[in-house]
Amino acid sequence: MTTATHAPAGYADAARVLDAVKVYGRGDTEVRALDGVSVDFPAGRFTAVMGPSGSGKSTLLHCAAGLDTLTSGAAFVGGTDLSTLDDRRLTLLRRDRVGFVFQAFNLLPTLTVAENITLPLDLAGRTPDRARFDRLVDTVGLRDRLHHRPGELSGGQQQRVAVARAFVGDPDVVFADEPTGNLDSRSGEEVLRLLGRTARETGRTVVMVTHDPVAAAHADEVVFLADGRLVDRMAAPTADRVLDRMKAFETGTGAKAVETDTGAQAFETGSGAKAFEAGTGDSASAGSEAGATRGATT
Numbered sequence: 001m002t003t004a005t006h007a008p009a010g011y012a013d014a015a016r017v018l019d020a021v022k023v024y025g026r027g028d029t030e031v032r033a034l035d036g037v038s039v040d041f042p043a044g045r046f047t048a049v050m051g052p053s054g055s056g057k058s059t060l061l062h063c064a065a066g067l068d069t070l071t072s073g074a075a076f077v078g079g080t081d082l083s084t085l086d087d088r089r090l091t092l093l094r095r096d097r098v099g100f101v102f103q104a105f106n107l108l109p110t111l112t113v114a115e116n117i118t119l120p121l122d123l124a125g126r127t128p129d130r131a132r133f134d135r136l137v138d139t140v141g142l143r144d145r146l147h148h149r150p151g152e153l154s155g156g157q158q159q160r161v162a163v164a165r166a167f168v169g170d171p172d173v174v175f176a177d178e179p180t181g182n183l184d185s186r187s188g189e190e191v192l193r194l195l196g197r198t199a200r201e202t203g204r205t206v207v208m209v210t211h212d213p214v215a216a217a218h219a220d221e222v223v224f225l226a227d228g229r230l231v232d233r234m235a236a237p238t239a240d241r242v243l244d245r246m247k248a249f250e251t252g253t254g255a256k257a258v259e260t261d262t263g264a265q266a267f268e269t270g271s272g273a274k275a276f277e278a279g280t281g282d283s284a285s286a287g288s289e290a291g292a293t294r295g296a297t298t
């Protein structure tokens with residue numbers, strides 16, 4: 001196992017899954033999305049999850065983050081076995097110990113940039129640490145946009161707000177599902193650098209699902225899934241090496257992977273939005289109320 005650089009609460013892994021099995025549907029329509037995956041996400045590291053379309057990447061991320069439950073096996077955030085938590089405690093864990101960045105930025109349009117960033121803390125009734133907030137705002141380069149609303153920002157700027165929001169509560173782990181999927185390559189590159197830099201500067205852990213070898217090359221390590229199984233890990237990845245590894249998958253399943261790609265994108269957008277609701281849990285409506293209140297006072 002890899003040695004952790006920043007272990008939360010004495011655990012070397014910020015998150016991990018053990019013998020994870022996830023089965024969707026039954027009988028003829030049964031899909032085994034995860035087929036016995038064990039993988040650790042070391043604390044303080046940036047890990048990318050790659051694999052062909054349909055290999056189980058998003059399912060792994062959602063189950064590891066407590067957005068979905070496993071059919072069997074276990075998922076841990078730090079030392080907490082998620083299966084031991086009831087819905088309320090799971091919602092609290094997601095709110096207090098996990099950050100999320102999705103392909104769709106999921107910002108609240110009525111809130112300013114500053115309010116969107118501090119939303120998870122506001123919902124938790126926590127006061128933002130001013131110095132930490134300031135550091136994050138400077139890291140993501142949004143100081144001159146703090147009083148703007150998301151609709152006044154570019155896609156890249158909106159995703160930078162989402163990155164700041166994910167880190168503001170000092171979570172054990174930030175899960176990112178295709179965070180650059182809606183961005184042009186330049187904005188995507190900025191967001192990836194930012195994810196890596198923020199993870200390093202805050203000592204936090206990032207787990208990112210991506211289709212893109214260039215994106216994966218920003219991570220400290222890449223884990224590869226195929227057919228719901230962990231098939232490889234690559235430390236210090238480069239885009240070329242990741243691409244070569246992916247080509248090996250395509251040799252076996254190339255046509256199928258290309259064919260299913262568009263449908264999978266549509267699926268992902270839907271699950272991203274659902275996951276965000278689940279991520280904020282009962283707080284989504286509170287968020288709207290907060291927005292309405294603030295909107296009235298600004």
Ligand SMILES: Nc1ncnc2c1ncn2[C@@H]1O[C@H](COP(=O)(O)OP(=O)(O)OP(=O)(O)O)[C@@H](O)[C@H]1O
Nearest residue numbers: 024031033052053054055056057058059060264268
């Ligand atoms: N809610 C669901 N109901 C039924 N099947 C599902 C559901 N979610 C995912 N699946 C199936 O589980 C398998 C793994 O899906 P998943 O989205 O995790 O793969 P992925 O590697 O993230 O794919 P992509 O790269 O195309 O986004 C796929 O066959 C998918 O169709």
